[in-house]
Amino acid sequence: MCRAWLVAAVLSSAILPAQAQPAKAFQFVLQNGLQVVVVPDHRAPVVTQMVAFKVGAVDDPPGVSGLAHFFEHMMFRGTRAVPGTGYSQTMARNGGDDNAFTTHDYTVFYDQIAKDKLRLAAHLEADRMANLDLSDAAVSAERDVVLEERRLHVDSDPEALTEEQAEAALYLSHPYGRPVIGWPEEIRHIGRAEAEDFYKRHYAPNNAILVVAGDVTPEEVRAAAEAEYGALQAHELGARVDYAQPKRLGETRLIVNRKDAKVPLFLRLYRVESYAEAAPGEAEALEVLARLLGGDATSALYRRLVVEKRIATDVSVEYDGYARDAGEFSISATPRPGVALDAIERAIDEVLNSYVHHAPSKPDLARAKAQLVAGATFRRDSQFEMASAYARALAVGLTVFDVQQWPARIQNVRPGDVQSAAASGLDRVESATAYLLPKP
Amino acid sequence: MIRWLAAVGFALMLAAPAGAVNVKTLNAVPGAPVWFAEDHNVGLIALSASFPAGSSYDPAGKSGLAALAAALMDEGAGPLASDAFQSALASKGIRLEVECDRDYTVVSLVTLSATAKEAFRLLSLALSKPRFDPETAARVKIAMLQDMQRDREDPSVVAEKGFFSLYFGPYTYGRPVGGDPAGLSSVSAQELHAFASTHWVRGGLKIAAAGDASPAAMTALIRSAFANLPAAAPPLPPPPLRAGAPGLHILPMDTPQPSVFFGAKGLLRSDRDYLAALIANYILGGGDASRLTADLREQRGLTYDVSTGLAPLRRAGLIVGTVATRPDAVRRTITLIRTTMSRFATEGPTEQELSDAKQYLNGSFPLSFTSDQDTAARLGEFQREGLPLEFLSRRADLINMVSMADVRRAARTLFDPSKLTIVVAGSLPSTNTEPADSP
Numbered sequence: 115m116c117r118a119w120l121v122a123a124v125l126s127s128a129i130l131p132a133q134a135q136p137a138k139a140f141q142f143v144l145q146n147g148l149q150v151v152v153v154p155d156h157r158a159p160v161v162t163q164m165v166a167f168k169v170g171a172v173d174d175p176p177g178v179s180g181l182a183h184f185f186e187h188m189m190f191r192g193t194r195a196v197p198g199t200g201y202s203q204t205m206a207r208n209g210g211d212d213n214a215f216t217t218h219d220y221t222v223f224y225d226q227i228a229k230d231k232l233r234l235a236a237h238l239e240a241d242r243m244a245n246l247d248l249s250d251a252a253v254s255a256e257r258d259v260v261l262e263e264r265r266l267h268v269d270s271d272p273e274a275l276t277e278e279q280a281e282a283a284l285y286l287s288h289p290y291g292r293p294v295i296g297w298p299e300e301i302r303h304i305g306r307a308e309a310e311d312f313y314k315r316h317y318a319p320n321n322a323i324l325v326v327a328g329d330v331t332p333e334e335v336r337a338a339a340e341a342e343y344g345a346l347q348a349h350e351l352g353a354r355v356d357y358a359q360p361k362r363l364g365e366t367r368l369i370v371n372r373k374d375a376k377v378p379l380f381l382r383l384y385r386v387e388s389y390a391e392a393a394p395g396e397a398e399a400l401e402v403l404a405r406l407l408g409g410d411a412t413s414a415l416y417r418r419l420v421v422e423k424r425i426a427t428d429v430s431v432e433y434d435g436y437a438r439d440a441g442e443f444s445i446s447a448t449p450r451p452g453v454a455l456d457a458i459e460r461a462i463d464e465v466l467n468s469y470v471h472h473a474p475s476k477p478d479l480a481r482a483k484a485q486l487v488a489g490a491t492f493r494r495d496s497q498f499e500m501a502s503a504y505a506r507a508l509a510v511g512l513t514v515f516d517v518q519q520w521p522a523r524i525q526n527v528r529p530g531d532v533q534s535a536a537a538s539g540l541d542r543v544e545s546a547t548a549y550l551l552p553k554p
Numbered sequence: 555m556i557r558w559l560a561a562v563g564f565a566l567m568l569a570a571p572a573g574a575v576n577v578k579t580l581n582a583v584p585g586a587p588v589w590f591a592e593d594h595n596v597g598l599i600a601l602s603a604s605f606p607a608g609s610s611y612d613p614a615g616k617s618g619l620a621a622l623a624a625a626l627m628d629e630g631a632g633p634l635a636s637d638a639f640q641s642a643l644a645s646k647g648i649r650l651e652v653e654c655d656r657d658y659t660v661v662s663l664v665t666l667s668a669t670a671k672e673a674f675r676l677l678s679l680a681l682s683k684p685r686f687d688p689e690t691a692a693r694v695k696i697a698m699l700q701d702m703q704r705d706r707e708d709p710s711v712v713a714e715k716g717f718f719s720l721y722f723g724p725y726t727y728g729r730p731v732g733g734d735p736a737g738l739s740s741v742s743a744q745e746l747h748a749f750a751s752t753h754w755v756r757g758g759l760k761i762a763a764a765g766d767a768s769p770a771a772m773t774a775l776i777r778s779a780f781a782n783l784p785a786a787a788p789p790l791p792p793p794p795l796r797a798g799a800p801g802l803h804i805l806p807m808d809t810p811q812p813s814v815f816f817g818a819k820g821l822l823r824s825d826r827d828y829l830a831a832l833i834a835n836y837i838l839g840g841g842d843a844s845r846l847t848a849d850l851r852e853q854r855g856l857t858y859d860v861s862t863g864l865a866p867l868r869r870a871g872l873i874v875g876t877v878a879t880r881p882d883a884v885r886r887t888i889t890l891i892r893t894t895m896s897r898f899a900t901e902g903p904t905e906q907e908l909s910d911a912k913q914y915l916n917g918s919f920p921l922s923f924t925s926d927q928d929t930a931a932r933l934g935e936f937q938r939e940g941l942p943l944e945f946l947s948r949r950a951d952l953i954n955m956v957s958m959a960d961v962r963r964a965a966r967t968l969f970d971p972s973k974l975t976i977v978v979a980g981s982l983p984s985t986n987t988e989p990a991d992s993p
Contacts, residue, residue, distance in 0.1 A: 210918065255853060
């Protein structure tokens, strides 16, 4: 498993002379279907435990968007054995930190704690995987908490609202167009019955991935996992709906006028292939393209719009390819005061066009790869980042091998691959373009 | 701290609690403490260097100078103009980040160990030969002015800026870190050079590093970047003139969720009661298991996040807190915070709360030292707080020694609701009825 990576690292030695060893990872499956990945890192006497369920906002029932995310909150609201907010209290009392997050495709719970408390952390996590005990009062209070969370992160942020609108337009009827946190009117529909039904359908060891990173051996994790998670019963899961990703016949354009916006924003989203969907190397080419276009101050869009033409103050490009269905490629730019957004858009399209017609230069490509590959080493420094990398990969159908190969695959991206990614990946028909404009 | 360092000398090993991390002091830069956690496992080096160059050093009328200088640190140095400097960093995957707060400018560098020499060479250039080219400075100024404009959208930023302005007045700590439009616009290249040569200096500098180098190699790297900087420390800014504007202040803005920032006089980090205050704060509003989280979030669903914290600035200590809620629940939320705080100040914690707090604060300590990047950052925080390296190994005992009487005293002194300066960014309905949002 590691050998191919080492060979690639040697081949790339001109760029990165002393590539450190990749982190070893070990994998096994419990009889009840729980997948387990162990990433040993013995530098500090600490472990990070992460449990990813292969359920997310795409699994929200019609009319109840936000249920998966709401349910993530309810996992902190008590079981028969550990009632109320006992989960976080027990973790804190034992010096542990814990949190969780939800995406369209998966839901992740994680904690970090002293290594001699791994059994306790596993015990609490296994308990709430099967024995949640919801009350009407907790459901009702938590629904208000989520509405406040939405006001905090979306409703009071015109840029977030614009992105939410653009995503809703981009994916047509596919649920990637529904916000993970849910539409406010639909969050209000969530009740105890919906939450309990969701729990029964989706929360089971056979729908989960356990990743433990840190100061443990695979044997120790196996023993802890067998003891704490082994007794959980696998059960039949609610079927996942196989949503179509309808063919788009034209681009979407929208203009969002907001009184609360003080600064305009240009945003374009493309529906592109994800790591799960793409042919080998294609997602990696999109990753490199995003870096080349807008990764930092050396990127093409930043140089052209911010430094040379002085029409923008910031440009950002991101590729999010960790999804079961489509990935998303986003370009955003903030104009200098007084510059119209269509001038920004024209300049961006000129740069994109040049990438369609010309392969990137060798130094540019080498620089983008060096940043991406160094970034992989920097992530290996962190238990949380390593656990996240494996959890998200397995949750969308990739493998441990894919994670370990990623730096080598990035190194293997050729100039022509980037050109193809720009030409066929960034298709305007597959895009939604939004202008956020301050309303006087 | 400098006196302490001289007494300890070269490469003293100190075992941190629970084997969290082994940190050596390196005798690399005269006058500056240098802490280093050696770790050859990952193949990277992380550095956190703190300069006495925070926004409180901005001269009158030049609010934004320190932040602008910090933002320009990676925008060209020596023979390399901005784009050449950025390319030199990027082509090796080197990350250089510079942040300015009220007291310090903090430089974070992360590099593969294979590219460490080049990383420190570029850092040395950035610190000792910044260019501050006029076109580059103009571009960054425009972006910062636009950030100020955008900040006006965000109720949490409006409330925080409003709090510091009301609490401290228009001097030192009262001014926003990023400056004000008039001050920032008026900063000249000459002023930037003068600021860098007097504030990006060895005097008052603190350095923390972790990662893949031997102590000798790390010493050489650090010397290459810092040893030739000027020795003199800048004079500390004057202590703030005003401390607090108790009462409720409303900064009207149209928002679906007003944001509240509140605070009062706290303790300097050097105060004997600081750890007692840390424990008291943890119980009231510092953690997920806090009284405020239980009362406001878990029981009543009033907010996504309510928290309090200690802000030990160099010239003033504060306790601060934030919460955000729907417009018709703001008054009720503030009333509940006052009530919970008042009960805590009067009654103090329970024995269980005190023991839980100590177990969390000690048990979670090693979590900050699991990566080289976190270790360098956390060591830098301790340095900025003026703590000696011994603190790492003594912290657990010091926390355990805090008594119930100490925490009660801290709670009574610090968490007095009548002393709070409370700033709300948003509009409140004039009536005091708050129907729940959900049916």
